[in-house]
Amino acid sequence: MKKRIVIIDYGLGNLRSVLRGLERAGAAATVTSDPEVIAAADGIVLPGVGAFREGMGMLSHLEQTVLAAADDTPLLGICLGMQMLMERSEEHGVHRGLGLVPGDVRRFIPVAGEKVPHMGWNTIRIERQDPLFEGLGAEEYVYFVHSYYAATAPEYTLASTTYIHPFASAVRCGLAYGVQFHPEKSGAVGLRILENFIEQVC
Amino acid sequence: MVLTKRIIPCLDLKDGRVVKGTHFVGLRDAGDPVELARRYNEQGADEVVFLDIAASKERRGTIIDVIQRAADELFLPLTVGGGIRTIDDMQQILRAGADKVSINSSAVKDPDLISRGSERFGTQCIVVAVDVRRNYRMEPGRTPITLADGRECWYEVVTHGGSRSTGLDAVAWAREVEERGAGEILLTSMETDGTKEGFDIPITAAVSGAVGIPVVASGGVGTLEHFYLGFTKGKADACLAASVFHYGEFTVRQVKEYLAGRGIPVRL
DSSP, X not given: OOOEEEEEOSSOSOHHHHHHHHHHTTOEEEEEOOXXXXXXXXXXXXXXXXXXXXXXXXXXXXXXXXXXXXXXXXXXXXXXXXXXXXXXXXXXXXXXXXXSSSOEEXXXXXXXTOOSSEEEXXXXXXXXXXXXXXXXXXXXXXXXXXXXXXXXXXXXXXXXXXXXXXXXXXXXXXXXXXXXXXXXXXXXXXXXXXXXXXXIIO | OOOOOEEEEEEEEETTEEEEEETTEEEEEEEOHHXXXXXXXXXXXXXXXXXXXXXXXXXXXXXXXXXXXXXXXXXXXXXXXXSOOSHHHHHHHHHXXXXXXXXXXXXXXXXXXXXXXXXXXXXXXXXXXXXXXXXXXXXXXXXXXXXXXXXXXXXXXXXXXXXXXXXEEHHHHHXXXXXXXXXXXXXEETTTTTTOSOOOHHHHHHHHHHOSSOEEEEXXXXXXXXXXXHHHTSOOSEEEESHHHHTTSSOHHHHHHHHHHTTOOOOO
8 A cells, every 4th residue: 555645735845846756756645734634644744945934933833733743653854844853943043943853953154165055966975874765875966955954963864965064964863854955856866765765764 | 075066958938848049039949848858857957947938927827837747757956937027926836846936137127026035935946047248338336357358348237138238237236136035146148148159257257256156157058168167267056058958969968978077076
């Protein structure tokens, strides 16, 4: 039977590519903001682009639903969705996150010749073996677009990427996973990561 | 490894079909956009840009359909431009599956659109396309740029395919769009666009050096070396091209292999 994966719809971002990517990877995927559907899912995807404070604000009515479901359901945060898993962010003041992964969200401090946002294809280096990376090489290209990054301890860092300095490009704490890049925009490698989330993790 | 330099094929669309003109006139039909985008994806394109050159509210549905089809099949970044005037236009295009919207004349007319768009959808979603032309009448307050032949000029922002002057200094405007929250600048020089003589290096380097956001060089690429010069002398973060790819002069992969051979980091 196909895994039931829900994409949390809180009014932000391009959900279509995430939806099609999950379907392509073999899931029965739905975009929803219905707490009952979220509670019954085999896996949760928290997508997102945009600003942290606005994201948390728009998610606030679903926050308790997501936190309750995350107790026993694997969750994958993508980009802003990953940043919202952290404890707090420094984007436009200090704001509280979901706190599912210990750590903070910080802005890249530009250095000469390096642009912010970090935009384009860069490699992830796998730091800890995990079912999420089944079948991938030690270094793979994925697509990034972000101005902030998650600062977390090595024990929560699944993969790292270097831009200006090394940062955590994939994190995990228990069943909560986050990727800073966009698997739904990262071609075959990204689709494999989504497939692994569905088949290996959920 | 490092962040790689991007190669971006641009597809000019009219009524949902790909066209490419020289200096924006004399259009020729070059096929189905999703087919072409798929071919570029297979060749290793880092992103694809769809530019709706005949956009209007009545025909918005055509581009929405193209974006949806492309997003359903291709898992790579899509930027869409042309006729985007409001936050609602941006919302429709992003919802359809685009990752970034590119605004041009509407940003000049209403610079606050950049700020509102970036607050609503995030800085990374908002690309400001800046079309420029040389102006040899130096005036106080203009950013002087020295050309390869030693002449000095400033670059003026133009709109509507180069037919309207705005009086804006290109370098100052680039700084302003960054301050207002643009995540990227797509810079096209009307001096070189369609010439196949190479990117306009002096203004590309000046704009890239003036802002802290990525700059995409556009207009004039004709040889493999032009891409190399765009990244090295032009200091571009990405290079965009249309006709050299549409008419099969080079594949995206050939360009990337050439660049890799000359030490430019690319994703192969």
